[in-house]
Amino acid sequence: MNLERKKVCNSLNQSLIVFALLMAMLACKSDAKCSFKAIFNFGDSNSDTGGFWAAFPAEKPPNGMTYFKKPDGRATDGRLIIDFLAQAIGIPFLSPYLKSIGSDFRHGANFATLASTVRLPQSSLFVTGVSPFSLAIQLNQIKQFKVQVEELHSSGKLNLPPPDIFGKSLYTFYIGQNDFTGNLASLGISGVQQYLPEVVSQIASTVKELYELGGRTFLVLNLAPIGCYPSFLVELPHNSSDLDSFGCMISYNNAVIEYNNILKQALTQTRKDLPNANVIYVDIHSVMLELFQHPISHGLKYGTKACCGYGGGAYNFDPRVFCSNTKLINGKNITAIACKDPYNYVSWDGIHATEAANKLVANAILNGSYFDPPFSLHKFCDIQPIG
Numbered sequence: 001m002n003l004e005r006k007k008v009c010n011s012l013n014q015s016l017i018v019f020a021l022l023m024a025m026l027a028c029k030s031d032a033k034c035s036f037k038a039i040f041n042f043g044d045s046n047s048d049t050g051g052f053w054a055a056f057p058a059e060k061p062p063n064g065m066t067y068f069k070k071p072d073g074r075a076t077d078g079r080l081i082i083d084f085l086a087q088a089i090g091i092p093f094l095s096p097y098l099k100s101i102g103s104d105f106r107h108g109a110n111f112a113t114l115a116s117t118v119r120l121p122q123s124s125l126f127v128t129g130v131s132p133f134s135l136a137i138q139l140n141q142i143k144q145f146k147v148q149v150e151e152l153h154s155s156g157k158l159n160l161p162p163p164d165i166f167g168k169s170l171y172t173f174y175i176g177q178n179d180f181t182g183n184l185a186s187l188g189i190s191g192v193q194q195y196l197p198e199v200v201s202q203i204a205s206t207v208k209e210l211y212e213l214g215g216r217t218f219l220v221l222n223l224a225p226i227g228c229y230p231s232f233l234v235e236l237p238h239n240s241s242d243l244d245s246f247g248c249m250i251s252y253n254n255a256v257i258e259y260n261n262i263l264k265q266a267l268t269q270t271r272k273d274l275p276n277a278n279v280i281y282v283d284i285h286s287v288m289l290e291l292f293q294h295p296i297s298h299g300l301k302y303g304t305k306a307c308c309g310y311g312g313g314a315y316n317f318d319p320r321v322f323c324s325n326t327k328l329i330n331g332k333n334i335t336a337i338a339c340k341d342p343y344n345y346v347s348w349d350g351i352h353a354t355e356a357a358n359k360l361v362a363n364a365i366l367n368g369s370y371f372d373p374p375f376s377l378h379k380f381c382d383i384q385p386i387g
């Protein structure tokens, strides 16, 4: 409760009869406060709320089946970590910057798009399915967004935030997974490791540029243990001696840990360079690893098996036919369909987490124990329950 509100509440306490007093206290209590008025998010499919499908419409069910009851731009059955974060600080789900119809940017914008990378995509990569909206493009987009907010805010017609929003926002990053995995099959772990420091330094320099735009609080999510993902278990070369007791690939998971350590170090340096900024490393890796290793302890049933896929078996993932797609395989039209109980799975489609897993991760990070350095969102906001 801020001071002004306290004053109002106090004067109400003194002057009103008991019934009115109770009502006023209820009103004061339920009116959630948060110093963060908006979120600006940068990322890939792990946090895309509809940007990619706005640019390249083609989304099909069963995406969105659990929460939205229809495809809603997200590569999962329901909400993403970024959606839960928005709910927790009491703002609407983020509109994708690229979505021209029905968007509302008063509480931020989402620059994330499916298949985005940190590094500039090579044109040859683009044809193999890497998004053109790399981190550098996403940064250009928020710069343009800011220019337009400053030019247009007085028109009153557009769903834009006030120009002072940039200092009162959370800046979130959940990107780098495609840089990491995109070339693993062709270059191997050591090949990919050549350019990972460059990926990390681009994330750090983007944080600095956003600081110049007025940003002061940055949450940078690390990479999840992709060695436990059904798709990579099927697609990446490994032998059984590379599997740990949870069925995850040791070598790839170790490489993720190394990447995360480089990221953590770079952010430590970035923090030193930026006065009065909160540059927070968010260890979702630990939470996801725990879910893959002990799904049952967290109310789930399946770790390394996809809900939406084809082929059944240990992984229920077939790289020839992704979730929701139909392909002619051995003379038969095969469709990769969803399980009936996505709430029992960590993995939605072999690549992306289910809403159930995202919610567990969101709850864990909202607790504060996965922030480095320690950071209490509760000090800045009345955190709303994420139902």
Ligand SMILES: *[C@@H]1O[C@H](CO)[C@@H](O)[C@H](O)[C@H]1NC(C)=O
Pocket (backbone or CB within 6 Å): 239, 240, 241, 242
């Ligand atoms: C399994 O992979 C490891 C590490 O890549 C390698 O050292 C080992 O020789 C492989 N074993 C077999 C049976 O291929």
Ligand SMILES: *[C@@H]1O[C@H](CO)[C@@H](O)[C@H](O)[C@H]1NC(C)=O
Pocket (backbone or CB within 6 Å): 328, 331, 332, 333
């Ligand atoms: C597979 O589906 C396509 C598109 O709907 C259709 O044209 C084709 O005849 C089908 N093939 C078989 C073998 O069912």
Ligand SMILES: *[C@@H]1O[C@H](CO)[C@@H](O)[C@H](O)[C@H]1NC(C)=O
Pocket (backbone or CB within 6 Å): 360, 363, 364, 367
């Ligand atoms: C953290 O979250 C878990 C559930 O995800 C909850 O049981 C626990 O009470 C929370 N702890 C704090 C300090 O909020």
